[in-house]
Amino acid sequence: MSDFPPNLSIRPLTIEDIDKCVQLENKGFPKEERCSEQKFKYRLTVAPELCSGLFIRDYDYKYNFINLPEVAEELEKAHDEEDDLREDEDFPAKSSVLKETLIGHIIATKIPGEKITEESMELGTHTEKSRHIGIHSVVIDPTWRGKNLGPLLLHDYIQKLSNQDVGDQVVIIAHKELIPFYEKIGFNDNGESRCKFADTTWYDLSIDLVAKDDNY
Ligand SMILES: CC(C)(COP(=O)(O)OP(=O)(O)OC[C@H]1O[C@@H](n2cnc3c(N)ncnc32)[C@H](O)[C@@H]1OP(=O)(O)O)[C@@H](O)C(=O)NCCC(=O)NCCS
Numbered sequence: 001m002s003d004f005p006p007n008l009s010i011r012p013l014t015i016e017d018i019d020k021c022v023q024l025e026n027k028g029f030p031k032e033e034r035c036s037e038q039k040f041k042y043r044l045t046v047a048p049e050l051c052s053g054l055f056i057r058d059y060d061y062k063y064n065f066i067n068l069p070e071v072a073e074e075l076e077k078a079h080d081e082e083d084d085l086r087e088d089e090d091f092p093a094k095s096s097v098l099k100e101t102l103i104g105h106i107i108a109t110k111i112p113g114e115k116i117t118e119e120s121m122e123l124g125t126h127t128e129k130s131r132h133i134g135i136h137s138v139v140i141d142p143t144w145r146g147k148n149l150g151p152l153l154l155h156d157y158i159q160k161l162s163n164q165d166v167g168d169q170v171v172i173i174a175h176k177e178l179i180p181f182y183e184k185i186g187f188n189d190n191g192e193s194r195c196k197f198a199d200t201t202w203y204d205l206s207i208d209l210v211a212k213d214d215n216y
Helices: 015-028 037-046 069-082 149-164 176-185
Strands: 008-012 052-059 097-110 132-140 169-174 188-192 203-208
Touching: 008 149, 015 037, 015 052, 015 097, 015 132, 037 097, 052 149, 097 149, 132 149, 149 169, 149 176, 169 176, 176 188, 176 203
Parallel strands: 132 169
Antiparallel strands: 008 052, 052 097, 097 132, 169 203, 188 203
16 A cells, blocks of 8 residues: 555645644744744744645545545445435535645745845745745655655645746745755755754755746
């Protein structure tokens, strides 16, 4: 059986997701590198369209674990026995989302300058007219790491932003060992950052947002 998470879904985050984001941040980062609840509140309020969540969804009825034929077959049988076809329609009751578990997030704002600085991480610095989207947090739940979900979430993020024309560039700071991780996704390594957040050395990375031609 594959250990790839079932029923993955990526959607923009909202302020209502704040508790899940804070819990995931706490699980994923050492204390000194975590974003505070107050900053989540700020970022999810002023720039929810720049924040993306990777969820595992639990559905009602048979669409849960649809990727496992034996489970689907069992559920199908149970469902037939219940005979709960709607009287006025010719198909089973609609499947609905029962639960969403957040397993990855990207949190960003539009930053005043072209690079992430300690100042750009502060409350009140989101700059709507800026063309630079600064990622403040990327994290995958430790249980689900090593399955390429980080790249999946980042590719989706870049692709959607590119076609929405919300900015020209996405920037981030990262530790040296993660430079190849970001380069593989398409980011450029711009060298050591002047940002000394958490008293450590960071590297500036950036990726241009280029809208894809509809005809490609
Ligand atoms: C960094 C992170 C988002 C990666 O997500 P992930 O889905 O677990 O990524 P994977 O482990 O599947 O790795 C994808 C690729 O990146 C590489 N990679 C992942 N983490 C790495 C690390 N710490 N150092 C070097 N390479 C790494 C993997 O080797 C893999 O390379 P491959 O495609 O050549 O095999 C995740 O480890 C995480 O949440 N870390 C803690 C928070 C963090 O550091 N966030 C980044 C802030 S800048």
